[in-house]
Amino acid sequence: MAALELLSDEGYRADGRRATELRKVRARMGVFAQADGSAYIEQGNTKALAVVYGPHETRGPRSKALSERAVLNCQYSMATFSTAERKRRPHGDRKSAEMALHLKQTFEAAVLTELYPRSQIDLYVQILQADGSNYCACVNAATLAIIDAGIALRDFVCAGSAGLAEDAALADLSYIEEAAGGPQAALAMLPGSGAMALVQMDARLHHERLEAVMDAAAAACRAVHAVLEEAVRERAREVTALLGE
């Protein structure tokens, strides 16, 4: 069997999208009442759930608290049923620790932590179904959850991924595209200012191509932003309707 063609000569990817098209994104805020904030997002078959507690007093040793800003505590996990084969995923393995760190860095750049001194914000993200661009789904879900919790943010944080096939940039990679082993970049962006909160890139890529890949990722971020904003407005309408009663 010949190797899978990521981008056909007619310009279609394996799942029928064109190079710059995203998968279908659906988002919902406020899925759990007990947490301070929560959100659920689907990007194609990648499904993620984010929950936020806080800001609240720091737990554990007092020394952890910072006098001038809040501590951001992130945890990332994948459900055992999130992939094609069920697999037990121990807590705190290298991959999820790395992902948690990335999330933490991303949101420390966006949350106005100096408004909440000596306090802690907990952010828990779980992948329910994995089908590529997991980091991006987590960031997008977390953004909605933080907004739901009413924590002050500089701007939305939107994430998009991009890869390269046949010299063309592909936006929003799915699992098979990631598994094909090409270069892939993940970008988290504050769309208002265009500032980048985090850029992650694993493979070697000629710098000539970098621009095309980054452009595709940035375009994906902006497209996601529109969806997230709509989700926030939807939520706001719901809440005000409740208040009206």
Add this chain to the structure above:
Amino acid sequence: MLRTEKVLQLRSQQGRSVRVVREHYLRTDVPCRSALCRASCPRDGKLLSDDVTHYVVPDWKVVQDYLEILEFPELKGIIFMQTACQAVQHQKGRRQYNKLRNLVKDTRHDCTVFANEFHQDSYQPREKGECMEKWQTRSIYNAAVWYYNHCLGQMPVVMVTEDEDAIKQYGNETEGVFVISFKNYLDNFWPDLKAAHELFDSILQARHEREIESQENKGKEYPEHLPMEVLEAGIKSGRYIQGALNVNKHRAQLEAFVRLQGFGSKETELQSDILIYGARARNRAIHGDVVAVELLPSHEWKGRTVALCENETEDKTPADNTGDPMPTGKVVGIIQKNWRDYVVTFPSREESQSQGRNAQKILVTPWDYRIPKIRISTQQAEALQEYRVVVRIDSWESTSVYPNGHFVRVLGRIGDLEGEIAAILVENSISVAPFSEIQMNEMPVSTSKNPWKVNPEEEKKRLNLRDTHLIFSIDPKGCEDVDDALSVRTLPNGNLELGVHIADVTYFVAANSYTDVEARARATTYYLADRRYDMLPSVLSADVCSLLSGVDRYAVSVLWELKRESFEILRVCYNKSIIRSAYKLVYEVAQGLLDGDTSVVDDILELKDLDERTREKKLSELVWAISKLTDIARHIRAKRDSCGALELEGVEIRVQLDDKKNIHDLIPKQPLEVHETVAECMILANHWVAKKISESFPHQALLRQHPPPRQEFFTDLQECASAKGFSIDTRSNKALAESLDKADDPLDPIVNRLLRSMATQAMSNALYFSTGSCSEEEFHHYGLALDKYTHFTSPIRRYADIVVHRLLMAATLKETKDVKDKLFSNKDLEELCKHINNRNRAAQHAQKQSTELFQCMYFKDKSPDTDERCIADGVIYSIRTNGVLVFVPRYGIKGAAYMKNKEGLVLCCQGERSEWKPGSLQRFQNRITSTTTTGESVTLSLFDHITVKILVQTSHCHADTIKLEIIKNTPYQTSATEVSKKNFGVVKADLIREVSQSAEALSAQEKASSAVIEEQCLEYQEYCQTKGASLYQLLEEIRDWALLDVSADACSC
């Protein structure tokens, strides 16, 4: 877009069944790509034409099995459904799939792909329990119906399928959509296309037999190949080694070598080739395949055969004399099959009868020794006995000793000149149909009555050099396709301006036009011994693009500003220009002018009809320009020598020249200085263009590299040289050149020639490549000692130059947006480079084989015992265990001469005659001695001159070969030697002329048309003279040519 999901059951790596869910997006904006479409489908790119009687939709099975027939250009309006393409990709592998992709991309074929699975209305989800095949057929049928409706029923759609149920089920379901079998289709729609019918029968029969065979499933002849995943993993881990299989031409049954490809991580200790010994170890791989090899334990290693041998019978006896053991392995799998069309010959009547009961299956013998016999089925065996025919290999099952194939077409009679030339073309996969009407329609009109004129619009855009510059071209006599011209002048500020002007072919050949596609496919002009096949139609190559004198032509000019005295380059610019060449000079005339020889002036046509004074004035201008040019060239060359340490290149030219003399009559013994001047200017232009395009397009420029040679290839040369007491230093190109200069025997100039040609053979080939796929250190050109080099100066004859022209235009022009879009991406360019390199190699092979063909035809009519011409002087250049390799300078033939014949008798030279007597042979490093039982002995050493008789060994199935027989162990001495030494080159040209004339005479008798002869004669002359449009290019070609011998020789040792 509509989002749906597909659920697949796949096998995981551990073998468990896994349920995989994949998204599948449906859309409405899938373009139909038909010219008939009334809806708002985007219409860019290739469209399906609307002037056909119907559209054909082949079913997946038809695409898989009969793609060859669908490739016929007569079949038009083919719609390949995505479902069918994917079926090919999954089940037939990459090679077949790429073939399909190329077919679709090729603008000459009227076919297209419709992505039916992504269109909302034509997608059919697979139902539960429906088998894959049924679903594919149903999808394709539904897509065909959709297509019919989409075109509003303007065009009937015919779906061809091999599935009987589908024909029954869908046959009458929709009006306007017909479902019929492929055979039915060919019968009804193409009853006249005989070739397609034959091919169909042949494929069908081959398939049928395969099925029967697999049922019989007799004892396995070969081990099974390992699956691809295992091979890939094995290669990664270093357990298997990947490489291209190279069969030894002289021992095709037994020996093959695998040259390593892409060194893996671990096996770096393995530097040499790997020997594959025997047919079982080769395991059905065919010459040229990329294979995975497993090494055998070292106690099973074998040595390669060092004895000379003739490739006649199936030599099953193991060779008794072998060299040192070398790494030996066996093929475990074939990674990529490189099967092509093969020229074969049917066995003679007696042989075919002895082949036994199954009269329909016949073993045919390929023309190429390295290809195993092929089993084909045909009823025409009797009728085709005397013909060369083309076959294709279909499969090679592990149960079968020989591969199965099918008959494709007839080329011509055995021994007939045209038939043999056609065989050479097919063997090198060269296809040179005459240019089609559609291609000729793109050409500008230019006849003698109505010559082509410049377009006033275009004139404004170009730099006008017609009045300001004295431009002239220097070429061999009678050259028609002048693609380069030169100019030099003094600027107002006192500096000099040097100009190289190259014909602007890209103006006439738009990217992706029909002519462009054809030129890309040909990649180069093919030169055979007596004819040539042009890359571009002759209206371009000989007229509109040729920079003739006295007419306006479009050109691309590279202009350098040089400092007055030091000739330092201050500025360079690249322009599209319009020029009028003032003189079309011949090398000899230019040299005459340079030397102050006034007698040549009469040969300059352009000066004929002028009065004395203007003539004097014009002449002095021209002489000044030529001498200035020579000064500049000398200077640039000296500068290159000093900073690049580049002695070798000059030497190389001389090597080529030496080789050249006996191959062609064109090159005079002493190269004229103007040759070097022109060559130097071309190198300079190529170098600067290479710099420019690689700067502007760092990852998609086409350059030419020449990697430094591997040291171990020089061992032969060093051994040979030490026999004469010379030492060769091969550490750098400069050292090599100097030591070669020293290795000169004043008594015997041939020694130096042989050493030089051996040095040339040790070099690697110069190759085109794309800058995006190599690191910058690898750009280096070893031969020329330049950091960057490309080909820019012969766009009429080479496609690479056309690509470079386009790159240069995109790099220099301002309004480049759409130009840039048309450039090749790195990946496409890399593919194109591979293709061009490949075609160049094929061109060289074809040229060499056609020369050999003529040699054989020349000697065939002579009776070796009586004819003077068959006896010549030879020089020994290599010693083997049972004979020597001899070079015959007079005819430029290299060949083997035996000292031990098949009965085991050895050669004994006594006086005038040599005889075969019982005795023994002893081989030493530099000499070989035969001793007869009666005590007489003969010793031959390297570089000895001997007298040989030239014989032709005729062969029914293969090309005839030249054989040499030693007559005397002393130099051949007659008065004729002296004469022939003087007329060295002429002999060879005579040879070609004589053969082609006799062939023509024959054809003339048959057809009684003298016009044909005249035309061919003309073509011949044209060939001889256009071949070397400039000396430099000619040398480039010959150098590559000389390198080819290496593989042949490497095989024989």
